[in-house]
Amino acid sequence: MKNLKTIASAATAIIIGLGSLAGCGGGSASGDKGHVYYLNGKPEVVDQLKQLAEDYTKESGVQVDIQTAASGSYESTLTSELSKSNAPTMFTVAGYDEFAKYKQYLKPIQDTDVYKLMSDEGKANAHQDSDGVYTMPYAAEWYGIIYNKKIVNEYASKSYALIHSDADITNYETLKKVAEDMQKHKDDLGIKAAFATPGLDSSDSYRFAAHMTRLPLFYEFRDADSTFEATIKGTYLKNYKDLFDLEMKNSPTEASLLSSKSYDDVTSEFALGEVAFYPNGIWAYSQIKNHEVADDDLGMLPYYMGIKGEEDYGTTSVYDASWAVNAKADEKDQQASLDFIKWMVSSKEGKEILSKEMGFSVPFTTFTDSDQPSNPLTTAARAYQKAGKNDVRSFPLPSPQWQEDLTSALTEYAQGTGTWAKFSSTFTEEWKSEWAHNKSELGLLPESQKFN
Template identity: 30%
Template sequence: MSVNGWKLSRRSFVGGAGLAVAAGLAACSSGTSSSGGSTSGSDRAGNVYWLNFKPELDATLQKLAGTYMEKYPNVKVKVTTAAAGTYEQTLTSEMDKSDAPTLFVIGNTAGVKEWGDFAMDLKDSDIAKLLSTEDYNLSDDAGKLVSIPYCYECFGIAVNTDLIEKAGHKLDEIKDFASLKAVVEDLHAKAAENGFDAFVATDMDDSSSWRVTGHLTNLMFFYEARDDGGWEEAPATIKGTYVPNYRKLYDLAINNGTVEPSALATGGHDPLTQFTSGKAAFFLTGSFGYADVKDKVTNTACIPYYCGVQGEEKAGLNCGTENCWAINDNASDEDKKATMDFMVWLVSDADAAQAMVDGLGILPYKNAPASANVYLANAQSYADAGNYNLDWDFNYTPNVEQYRANLVSALNAYNAAPSDASWEGVKTAIVDGWATQYKAANA
């Protein structure tokens, strides 16, 4: 199986979604309609309202919406971007309005249960026919195709390789947690001498806490799911076997960074700027953040979440998606068609598709343009070397926003007074919190 000419592999172990990275064919010409023929501006009408999940894509989408309305003046395109960590509550609010979103995100099995009834069946639709793989499609129990992906992503630990070389190290030194720890602690110990630290600030405000309450938790959930033979749906409880491994990597980041742990709660330290300005060499990010890095960090790479798990020298990056389009089935037929046409334009018009790829890293559509996203290339390199992907089992998190909010509180308490005793509160938020939120979501 392939996406745009690159390998697409399922998990090296049972269950879950695998890796898809970018390269490929030239985009097809602009002016393609949802029915496959050319469409003039006068033939298109209606309203498109996309409730966007990705804040980093907002500027690109606003420009694309403007371009589309110039091209098709009888279509109104509105893009509203939910603030980080607020998508579910924003969607709930917006869906209650008379001008509800026509295009929204259902990115995991919990979302299918919550929002699947609102979604139009995309099976055999014009946009679905353009997909290069069906592996990431989300369907309900009745077989309705609820949502389809519009990008794939990978994440891990981004490294400014020039900085670690300036400090006397090489990227290929880092093969597991012990070697990562040695490099990180050496950089931190010599921060004043070198003029830069190891990790950027691991801020815990809403704009950044998802890096550790969402993405970093994936290492725990992936390895536990692997032990279980793979999750097909969210389990009612988790064992928390790999909470100690989560703590190892979390502690390494907060204790060897530009900001003291006790000062992380309020955020505002701008970890992205710390990374791009050379203030620190390590950053928890991924392909979604590469566009903000590429013009400012000359040499960068993304490495796995090394956390002390046996055999992790064969780990790769965290690869998957929670970015899946759904069309509101309660919208008018005209607005549903307008939305479908807009989606097709985004992935098939040469300029629009290139802008989407530049912002997202990859489009999983047959004729999407190539990507120059280095972090996606890193993910592919690990896969080509036979390493396993850490697939996105954090997508199974029940009642996700409340779960993460409770974990933020527990981590802030730990950061303020780190100890084994205060870590018990974090473990409780992770393990008992899962069971609590599962019950709340499945009441």
Template identity: 65%
Template structure:
């Protein structure tokens, strides 16, 4: 699973975890008020969901059951549970492939009170068909170029500095000049390089195939005025190449050796204060904190790569984790489920658990500044929106095969055994091939809408 959705957290069990939660304090659940059965796919937050369920049952008398699948077994468990008469009334959906699998089970939610509480970005990321929205995104994350403010501030005091403040890094040309200058003077600065290694070990390739790739896709879709296309031209791949080259040439590792660096290796380069820039997302904070980089020294830049108009945009947002309601549940169970979800995003104690304990930035209007995760990278990313910048949207990419093929082409290019034409082929022709394969196997593809819809 990509790190842009779920942090890599050790799960001590390989079995399905079940929490059947009846009313507490001597109360008994009233079946006339309905029943909530939630199938969760995030083992790392099962204790928090259990706590929420217990709180709600105690408050309302409505029984809430939470079942959490073991890592990697969600689809298998869902298939079994959905076939039962007492099937889940709500469940997680992460990514279009899961939505396509469970499309026949999802209840339209666009007219519900809880859907109307989503903020604009949350609504935009809800899976929609023919004007009907079927999912409730509940965790927003952002990715861009993380940077060490202290390193940049120290650099700015040098005679050879090409900027006087980090605020001047607001376009690709400036980023390039700063990175190359830092690389040239790395010994004087006590650094190993300007950028972290462009790690192309399997644990780290997602940064280039699932994240950085979405920047040129966003601007190509913007040109096309669409949110989905089964074919693309790769209009902005030259700009992607420019940023990739910049990272390759200005890091601690020779380009021929990038496949030897893992995610942990690369994160350590930044966490130990040995490089200035680290392209990644807010989830990296869990590995960065409590090392050499202070929270106050963490900043985030957008993925500047030289695309016209990118200066008006901020970091990219991803809202892949969603709740869905089972349309086959009884009316009273659907009502109970929607009431439970509404309570989670409106009750102050529940909001605190979602934001502070689970660490989610929840895209509902009820989550004010007091209900945000304690993550300086999230704060840095959100600052762009507050400043009027447009959040780059993470549109759906085909599948893992497309990512793997793109990764192989990037590695061959980095090592000098392949050329950029192979990267473009994997990006453009591979896109068409994999969406055709997905349409055949899944039975559907994302429905295209106008870009600004």
């Protein structure tokens, strides 16, 4: 998600090698205990990983080396590193396409001690097939419609308001009426628009190609009682269109200019208190905080689209970042890597750094409520779980190409140079062709299981 591609990490231009940590801090690393070489895909947490590695080496005597791929180059770096004699002993897998491509390097981990510490959510989102489980998600994230409680409740206090408080927005029908009425009275409310601009610049289009697309897919899979379908109908694309049109018609930007608006641009609109609603994920908090929206005024709604039964679900969860252990590494190094992971998710220091300093909501049973990150958007998203509502699950997407082509079709639709039918056909036809390509090239497709 966006925290994999943060603005800060974009400045990273080379592979960051932290080097051998043997002997750091007065400890000494012993090869008899194995060796850990972790190739990390998150440039924004380099400093925290370095601290974890140094402290674990000091405590255990096991040498931990970490390299971090430059932003945008992780997969090419991983391919190169895995071909070397001193290949990573553990690495990150993000997305089904990477799982399929690198499966030959993935050690089955379902019988390991650390896998048994994972939460049910974590286990459900691990990459697996009938032969075993191969990855351990380490960062649970959520996305939905972020909103400014102060603006919404100021609107609710007006004589013309259609709601009494933000708590009344519990479905798409209400969201639509409120957003359109806020747009009508935006000058009185002191805002520029109801919704932040649905930016279609390459830095922001993921919100529509990789996030909003998950909703119509989720509910179509629900209807099919399946967790994967190689062919889809696009049953709920009209609902997707309804929400996109609502954003587009009630934002500060002309529809013809959406492709010129970047992630920074649209996040600023919300962070500066210029709009009430901003569909995005919990990672946006780092760009929102310390501006005009107080932490107590941050809320999150599910992606309401008017789909029957959506009121039974909360926000959308995604588990894109997972740890994997190299099946071709020496057995001692494999065990050393598993032990390092177990230490990170069970030691006081490891939990503190992962959750509080990195900001990850880690799906392991060793993390209690008090171990969760101090992010009000995470709290808002998880509140739906505590109220008994299941997350909308982010099922695998076929390829980056599918997302890029959807963005192009959506941009043409917004600009008036293309039709909605083009977006719909791209959604369904390229879904089929891209998965067929994956099967041909990689030999794998996600296994279909019962939806529940």
